[in-house]
Amino acid sequence: MQIPETASTTTQDSLLAICLFAAFADGEKSDDEREAVSKIAEEIGSDNIAELSRQILMRKLPLETVVASLPTREDRMLAYEMALGICEAGGSVSSDEKEFLSNLRSLLALGQSDSKAIENEVDSLTLQPVSTPVPTPTALTENNDSTILKYAILNGALELLPETLATMAIVPLQMKMVYAIGKSHGVELDRAHIKEFLATAGVGLGSQMVEGFARKLMRGIGKKMAGKLAGEAAGQITGSAFSFASTYAIGHVAEKYYAGGRKLDRESFKTLFDSFQSQAKEMHAKYLPEIQERASTLNPASIMTMVTGSKAPI
Numbered sequence: 001m002q003i004p005e006t007a008s009t010t011t012q013d014s015l016l017a018i019c020l021f022a023a024f025a026d027g028e029k030s031d032d033e034r035e036a037v038s039k040i041a042e043e044i045g046s047d048n049i050a051e052l053s054r055q056i057l058m059r060k061l062p063l064e065t066v067v068a069s070l071p072t073r074e075d076r077m078l079a080y081e082m083a084l085g086i087c088e089a090g091g092s093v094s095s096d097e098k099e100f101l102s103n104l105r106s107l108l109a110l111g112q113s114d115s116k117a118i119e120n121e122v123d124s125l126t127l128q129p130v131s132t133p134v135p136t137p138t139a140l141t142e143n144n145d146s147t148i149l150k151y152a153i154l155n156g157a158l159e160l161l162p163e164t165l166a167t168m169a170i171v172p173l174q175m176k177m178v179y180a181i182g183k184s185h186g187v188e189l190d191r192a193h194i195k196e197f198l199a200t201a202g203v204g205l206g207s208q209m210v211e212g213f214a215r216k217l218m219r220g221i222g223k224k225m226a227g228k229l230a231g232e233a234a235g236q237i238t239g240s241a242f243s244f245a246s247t248y249a250i251g252h253v254a255e256k257y258y259a260g261g262r263k264l265d266r267e268s269f270k271t272l273f274d275s276f277q278s279q280a281k282e283m284h285a286k287y288l289p290e291i292q293e294r295a296s297t298l299n300p301a302s303i304m305t306m307v308t309g310s311k312a313p314i
Contacts, residue, residue, distance in 0.1 A: 001078050002162045003216045014069040015079055016217045017052050018104070021063055022083040023210050024056060025100035036207030040214060043242070049214060067107040076108040078164070081118045082213050085168040088126035089205040091175075091191045125168050125307050130175045130191050144181060148251030150314040151177045152280065153287055156244030157294035158303070159212065160236050167212035169303050170243055171205050173313055174198070177247070178254045185258040200266055201253050201273040203246065215239040240291055241284040248283070249276035 003015070023037060041049040055061035070076050083104055087097040105115055155173060158166040175194050182189040189197075198205065215238070253272045257264050264272070284291075306313040 001074070001081055001164050003078065003164065003213075010069050011071065011075055012217050013048065013052065014066045015075070015082065016049065016214060017056065017061065017066045018063075018079045019082050019086060019210050019213050019217075020049070020053055020056055021066070021104075022086040022097075022100065023206050025087060025097045026094045027096050036204045037210065040207065040211045043211070048218075063104065064107060067104070070108070073110075073114070076110060077114055077118060080105060080108055080110060080115065081122060081164055084118060084122045085126060085164070086206050086209050086213075088122060089171050089209045090195050091127060091130075121165070122168065124304065125165070125172055128172055128308055130172075130179045130189070130194055144184065144251075144255050147180070147314065148177065148248060148255065149287075151251060152244045152248040153291050153294055154306075154314060155247040156240040156284065156287070156291040157298060159215075159239040159243045160292065160295040161298060162216070163300055163303075164213065164216070165300050165303055166298070167209060167216065169307050170212065170247070171208055172307050174203075174247055174250055176307075176313060177251055181251065181254040182258045187258050187262070197254065197257070198250065200269045201250065202270050203250060203273070208243075208246065211242065212239065237288070240288070241281055244284050244287070244291065245277045245280035248280035249273045252276045 003012075020037060037049065037053045041047070041053070052061070067076070067079070070079055080101075084101060087093050087101060093101070110118075151173060155170045158170055158173075175191065175198075178194050178197060179189050182193075195205065215236075250273070253264075253269060253276060256272060257269070
């Protein structure tokens with residue numbers, strides 16, 4: 001689905017609040033998610049995100065009140081789609097998240113056909129095995145740097161698209177990239193190992209998705225975001241730079257980690273990730289024409305094929 005640009009500020013704020021509710025739904029991750037949301041608010045320059053987060057965490061903004069501000073069936077379907085994507089970002093859903101999603105679905109009063117259609121689409125992206133599809137190990141080992149750059153360009157391109165589906169595809173593609181890099185060095189990874197690797201590097205799977213949705217929502221209501229961004233085009237490019245840089249950094253940290261026999265400690269992980277991410281943010285402008293060209297080749301069907309199909313995404 002797409003976030004409607006014509007929706008009222010109240011509706012857009014309600015959709016953003018539901019994204020934050022989803023991020024905080026797993027009590028075990030609440031501290032980490034709180035820190036991640038604070039970073040998102042700072043990165044985007046949005047006092048709105050920080051205030052909504054504060055109200056939710058202090059239990060001053062009931063979920064029932066938020067849902068009541070969504071006037072149309074399409075808005076409610078979009079809210080459920082984003083919440084489900086955030087909860088499933090890591091490839092599994094905790095009992096607390098399941099309870100939250102069940103409550104949200106009931107409050108949204110979605111028909112079974114609507115909710116099932118959303119679940120089928122989101123599940124097909126977020127719950128795909130990380131092991132397929134990937135390039136052959138030999139081909140990947142010969143040119144890992146090029147492969148990582150292609151993934152970074154692809155994920156930067158996804159952020160330029162209006163569909164929420166594009167945002168949800170970024171994390172699964174990052175996981176497939178890490179799997180492929182590990183395999184190129186003789187390491188067979190599963191989802192749990194990749195999640196642990198990303199967590200050690202300081203990458204929040206759910207928070208990445210929240211940030212992507214938040215950027216789309218903020219663009220939709222045309223806010224200037226504390227003067228840091230002006231207009232939809234600037235917001236798109238900034239979101240593209242973030243996804244390009246995070247994917248580039250994840251790939252290069254994975255390459256060093258698995259090529260070096262998995263001997264990096266947590267501090268080294270974070271230092272390397274921050275260094276590669278800063279480097280990639282500087283590179284984004286150089287590769288922006290390629291990113292925009294890649295975006296012109298993408299649509300919902302091709303995105304789904306990249307994540308679920310039999311061929312490698314790049």
